[in-house]
Amino acid sequence: MKFFPESALVQLEYEKVKTLLAAHGRTEYAKEKAANLRIHTRKEFIHTELQQSYEFKLLLLGGQHFPNDFTHGLSKELKLIGIPGAVLSGEQFLLIRKLTENTGSIFRWFDNDRRTAYPALAQVVKDSYYERVIIELIDEVLDEAGLVKDTASEELAGIRMNLYRKRNELRRVFDRIVSKLNKQGYLADIEESFMNGRRVLAVYAEQKRMIKGILHGESDSRRTSFIEPEETTELNNAIFSLENDERKEVYRILRKLTQDLSVYASLLKAYHAIAGEYDFIRAKARFALEYNGNLPVVVDKAQVKLIQAYHPLLYLYNKANDKPTIPVDISLHEKQRILVISGPNAGGKTVTLKTVGLTQLMMQSGLLVPVNPDSELGIFKQLMIHIGDTQSLEFELSTYSSHLKNMKHFMENANGKTLFFIDELGSGSDPNLGGAFAEVIMEELALKHSIGIVTTHYLNLKVMANKVPGIINGAMQFDEKKLLPMYKLVVGKPGSSYTFSIAERIGLEKRLIDKARKLVDEDHFTLDKLLNRTEQDLQHIDKEKATLQKLLKENERLKNEMQQVMDKERHRQEIERLKQQNRVTEEKLAYIKDMERRLKAMVIEWRKTTDKDNVVKMIHALLFRQKEKISAEKQQKKLAEKFEEIGGEVKVGDKVKMKKNRSTGIVKEIRGKKALLQVGIMPMTVELKDLVVIRDKEPEAQ
Secondary structure, X not given: OEEEOOOHHHHOOHHHHHHHHHOOOOOHHHHHHHHOOOOOOOHHHHHHHHHHHHHHHHHHHOOOOOOOOOOXXXXXXHHHHXXXXXXXXXXXXXXXXXXXXXXXXXXXXXXXXXXXHOHXXXXXXXXXXXXXXXXXXXXXXXXXXXOEOHHHOHHHHHHHHHHHHHHHHHHHHHHHHHHHHHHHOOEEEEEEEEEOOEEEEEEEHHHHHHOOEEEEEEOOOOOEEEEEEHXXXXXXXXXXXXXXXXXXXXHHXXXXXXXXXXXXXXXXXXXHHHHHHHHHHHHHHHHHHHHOOEOOEEOOOOOEEEEXXXXXXXXXXXXXXOOOOOOEEEEEEXXXXXXXXXXXXXXXXXXXXXXXXXXXXXXXXXXXXXXXXXXXXXXXXXXXXXXXXXXXXXXXXXXXXXXXXXXHHHHHHOOOOEEEEEOOOOOOOXXXXXXXXXXXXXXXXHHOOOEXXXXXOOHXXXXXXXXXXXXXXXXXXXXXXXXXXXEEEEEOOOOOOOHHHHHHHOOOOHHHHHHHHHHOOHHHHHHHHXXXXXXXXXXXXXXXXXXXXXXXXXXXXXXXXXXXXXXXXXXXXXXXXXXXXXXHHHHHXXXXXXXXXXXXXXXXXXXXXXXXXXXXXXXXXXXXXXXXHHHHHHHHHHHHHHEEEOOOOOOOOOEEEEOOOOOEEEEEEEEOOEEEEEEOOEEEEEEHHHEEEEEEOOOOOO
């Protein structure tokens, strides 16, 4: 991607993003790649890197462990391993083993399911393979501490066995000498001492001539001399020689191991790059979690469609200070190429401009961006920016001269793949003349099919935006009552600079404001006032719209809750109905089974007995009595639905039920142990013991 000027990335704070990203890297590979972050212009590269970051972000959100724990830098060692005659140390071989083991864990992690679920992450290892022989070669030679094993060669095993014997012999001889001389009072210290790699005695200086041997040195105070006894000289010489042989054999073994692994030098470099690449992807994912980065839709054409986009650095700052960040929505494409943003100073025009620029750069670098996932970002090959005072003292250029020089470069080099940003177009010169040039510049950039954002206070540019195809207006909203910017972009309408409103609110004398108004062209003032009033009306409409939307949502919520209540009640009633049906069905089944059992018993009886008439009477009694029983049960059920039994003593005027035939009536008179009932239109005498007092059931509340 081409940039103009050279400081464009610094002005858009892209360098700060790279620094924050590098801080999340654990390896030198990741930190270096973050410091030299590439901005791609090919969709396949951008899409792959974005998808990798997104997939790793999903792993982090899901709390899954990705087995890439190797963080050491092995660039020098891996270069050395490919040089003939080079020798690596045991510690260096252990790091190579750990690198290989790390790669094996990664390959095992990518089973068939995970390769399908995380295809972009799997792509990092698609051209490599895991070679276990590397670990086997190292394990044959080195132990867990990185020391060469005795079994690494027969020669080394023999040397170390002889060393073990000689050292044991030396220890026995030396212990005997120490015991003898200590009894004689010659030794200043009986602890083991070594000088020049040889075992020596710590002898009082005045007794040194009493001991035959080699003087190796004296203490700083000269009160102690260090003597190698002549009895151990030959043993020390033998041990020294064997230790030298051991060093040579160990060096030979490590050199051979280095040579054996040199055939895997390129593979090991690939392993190192894989570990670093996954660490870099991890750093991008962790960084994205901090500023709420998401995966947008990437299209292979020049366009910008941002939905709820945030400036990532501003989002992080506000997040740290517990402040809200206002998102921005911007759509720029072939039919709507240039957005002219107007509004008061400190209203967020420049921040909006930088938000679009930095978001675009991050996306083309493979970084997730703080936007709604439905956002669609195109690909640009050139970025031009003009922000702030670019006065050059070196070339004796004024602010406006420098401004025009940059605009000249814009107009000469811009094309359909250019994304440009111009802050305060036309500023630094006479408003009328500067405004005229600004119109020419915007029209030329529109003809070049470039896409960009321009901020301005010039009214003529606001008017122009409604006339020239491809150029649209936008305004940063301002709360005129509170005299505070709202940092919210509204596309489609120009904004007022609120010059006189701000002057009135801060308490500037009215006569000075009126005097200033008279100096302004009437049409110019009327237009700004109209923009002011229009913007405030739009804000009022937006508030009412937001309130209406809130009420609609509340209404929808209540409607859903009511529907849920109705559904639950309907469900309860249906369950109750089914229960009742099941109960009736169960009673019928029980009755049928009972009848079947009794009839079977009677059939058996019919076959056995000779008294057939008696069996017929039993069948007749069973069937007709059962009918009477069913009829009585139905009558009882009807009575139970209308009346309830209250029991107690029967008195005149009580409503009663007869136990035998379930009929009901009113007690008219009591005659001893009998009562006269009025049942319908007929009187009836019934025994008191066959009556039960009842009363009408109260209707259930609906």
